[in-house]
Amino acid sequence: MIIDHCDKRISIKIVYFGPAFSGKTTSIKALFSHFGKGEALHSIESTVNRTLFFDYGTVTFQNQEWRLKLHIYTTTGQDFYFVTRPVTLRAVDGIIFVIDSQKEVYERNLASWKELLSYFRETLKDIPIIIAFNKQDLPKKFNPKEFLNEIKYHEYKNVDSRYTIAVSGEGVLDCFEDILRLVLRKYYNHKLVSVIN
Ligand SMILES: Nc1nc2c(ncn2[C@@H]2O[C@H](COP(=O)(O)OP(=O)(O)OP(=O)(O)O)[C@@H](O)[C@H]2O)c(=O)[nH]1
Numbered sequence: 453m454i455i456d457h458c459d460k461r462i463s464i465k466i467v468y469f470g471p472a473f474s475g476k477t478t479s480i481k482a483l484f485s486h487f488g489k490g491e492a493l494h495s496i497e498s499t500v501n502r503t504l505f506f507d508y509g510t511v512t513f514q515n516q517e518w519r520l521k522l523h524i525y526t527t528t529g530q531d532f533y534f535v536t537r538p539v540t541l542r543a544v545d546g547i548i549f550v551i552d553s554q555k556e557v558y559e560r561n562l563a564s565w566k567e568l569l570s571y572f573r574e575t576l577k578d579i580p581i582i583i584a585f586n587k588q589d590l591p592k593k594f595n596p597k598e599f600l601n602e603i604k605y606h607e608y609k610n611v612d613s614r615y616t617i618a619v620s621g622e623g624v625l626d627c628f629e630d631i632l633r634l635v636l637r638k639y640y641n642h643k644l645v646s647v648i649n
């Protein structure tokens with residue numbers, strides 16, 4: 453998060469992360485079309501609609517005094533380009549972890565979570581994260597509780613989870629509002645500590 457008191461501008465970076473085909477690009481597209489900014493989203497895709505590097509776009513909200521600029525990215529799930537993932541995650545403020553809820557790809561989600569953990573180690577427990585159990589419209593889904601237990605969800609301080617259907621946009625905006633809430637809450641909690649001390 454960058455807070456420019458002169459310019460009265462706050463910049464926040466949010467990244468969609470998760471395994472290949474889980475619905476990261478579909479989610480960011482649904483989000484931008486909700487904001488009526490579909491054309492403002494930059495996607496670098498292969499000819500078969502796979503994300504090569506990332507999707508990226510910004511959304512700005514403004515009140516009378518302050519401007520809140522959100523920089524939103526997705527990572528690529530393609531392992532061939534995996535070197536781009538830690539780069540995209542640099543200086544992230546909040547992560548939306550997009551899960552493919554289909555039973556047969558359960559392990560893929562777990563591997564992606566472990567990869568995320570390998571980038572941040574213990575500090576991951578402080579980063580605001582929304583876990584989006586996507587593809588809820590499909591049959592044969594695994595039990596979200598199983599996944600949450602396996603990653604030791606209860607040890608994370610700024611985490612929450614939701615159901616989404618990115619193809620219809622269901623739950624996508626709620627996830628986004630939730631991650632913003634977690635990011636801003638974390639910031640204000642820190643501020644409070646520094647004021648007391
Ligand atoms: N049924 C269903 N399909 C979905 C949903 N979300 C995404 N998909 C489909 O899943 C496939 C992959 O979606 P993408 O959004 O490209 O996935 P991604 O995570 O960006 O994939 P990579 O960029 O390759 O890592 C596409 O065919 C989508 O239409 C959903 O909620 N339900």
Ligand SMILES: [Mg+2]
Pocket residue numbers: 476477478502503526527528529
């Ligand atoms: Mg993608």
